[in-house]
Amino acid sequence: MSTERPTLRAVAERSGVSMKTVSRVVNGERYVAADTAARVLTVAAELGFRPNTLAREFRAGARSATVGLVTGDVANPFYSRIARGAERALREPGLSLLSTSNDEDADRERTLVAQLVERRVSGLLVVSADDDHSLIARERTLGTPVVFLDRAPADVDADTVVLDNAGGIRTAVEHLLERGHRRIGLVGDLSRLSTHRERVHAFGDAMRAVGVPDWQRWVRSDSHDLDEASRAVRDLVDGQEAPTAIVTTNNRITTGALRALVDRTDRPALVGFDDFDLADVLGITVIAHEPDAMGRVGAEELLARIAGDDGPPRHHVQPVRLVVRASSSTAR
Amino acid sequence: MSTERPTLRAVAERSGVSMKTVSRVVNGERYVAADTAARVLTVAAELGFRPNTLAREFRAGARSATVGLVTGDVANPFYSRIARGAERALREPGLSLLSTSNDEDADRERTLVAQLVERRVSGLLVVSADDDHSLIARERTLGTPVVFLDRAPADVDADTVVLDNAGGIRTAVEHLLERGHRRIGLVGDLSRLSTHRERVHAFGDAMRAVGVPDWQRWVRSDSHDLDEASRAVRDLVDGQEAPTAIVTTNNRITTGALRALVDRTDRPALVGFDDFDLADVLGITVIAHEPDAMGRVGAEELLARIAGDDGPPRHHVQPVRLVVRASSSTAR
DNA sequence: TTGAAAGCGCTAACAG
């Protein structure tokens, strides 16, 4: 059953021409007689010839027409939309995306980065779960361009594409303050993530600005899955002096919060970071943005670096906007 | 800045040993003196040596430690969970997943398959948007194992992993019939998809079985995006003798239906194919299943083929189960 | 325990 896959040499022998001629035909180069080309093409089709990309890339100076993407979990809509945006931006220039998940684990991320570099990807897009980027920095020096998405590394100065975290949170808090809320809670992701820290920081600033010095009592961090988020929300709502409004800092946490709140009557107002498919149906106010755009911008930045642009690192900040819906619209 | 990336040869020269010795050390082979190994490792680390996977795979008989996945859209949760399941199953045996989107376009799918084959992937996982699988069949014959996911091809006999589409729809319809519904609508995806045809077919069987011969009048096909799905649902609900219940055949269509129905009082009962994150919060009855498992089973099947298993094609059917929630629980 | 030589499939460089 398994006929052997023919090489260019096999096609050359069968058509009675040199390998170089077959190579020319296969690559659509000029200076090949029309009938020669036709014959070669026929033989190639008959044999089921497919040029070996591995061999091609191996020659060309060991760079694969591939870009590595490292995120937390391909199945998280935030990440999968980044992947889609990047994939589409890379399609035109002929690059494929090798998408991997670190499961938010730093060790696994290092393994993935090493694997991708060994595969000689043309560049790396990384939503890092690691605090230490010395390994990545080294690879960058050794010729693999890297763009950090969503989370800006504190220890290396490299290209970044991040959201306007502070602006988003500030807008959300001001919105709630306008509606008369003062006891506002925040449920956030792992505290080691830069995005989380920025969001909490902006939250504190906004709260202190209106004279709520003890804002920290309503902050709950390290909710990384749905159940933890639900628990944190219940904890807040059931506590002493429960908050009248809650801000959740990503789509997973918002989902967890909704589960916790669905069959309660004492529902606090809610504003979630990240828009999601059914936010309109459920009437949830969100800080919306375009993850696809983040993937696209990151890919474009990376393409520039791959093309040889070695200017100083650039830092892109993607806009966010508040979409007001029912979950926060009744004044207190 | 861009130091050149060292080759194995460079490491060999710097450590004063042969290339073969470096190769042995790098690959952890036995029969290397401890001090030789230590020296080589030091030099390799200093230079930032990374074995070139392209060169390795190129040699080994031109097979990349990579599996190609072709789906409609990485950002659709159904597909991204398949990708996650596959990625996890492939991780252990050391394979990476090259995930691509065909945008439900047959031409693009052919391009993708050709690209992946040229990249010498070890195998292919395909949710096909194409009716004609002669190209894929050819590649299979030429040595690239292929497993079809979700949609079974009609024109080639190959390994498949599909859902129990008929069983799921039958269960859903029977559930609605028990609640007293007789005018039941169905809103479905592109009619050329085998999954869609199976689901409509099962729907017709169940309806005829209880004496509803004109069931087709409440069937709307070819709703491939949210807006089309919303329109189809409104069309049904606003029509003459509107259905009292609607079955939607995938997560996108269910979302579209919810948008169409959210601010109406004459909401029909609803059952959706595919579970989704907020189905519990919204109280939507669904035909649930595990997309991750489909990816995993497909990957395992592929691994067996890659390992040389050339037995007759196997056809895996993944179970589905009805999860009853509020959207269908009030008797008519 | 170590090394030398050959070759994987393809294309750039250089003839004819």
Added chain:
DNA sequence: CTGTTAGCGCTTTCAA
């Protein structure tokens, strides 16, 4: 318009 040669980085085979 067509062909020859050499070599990309690595590992297999064989020898020392």
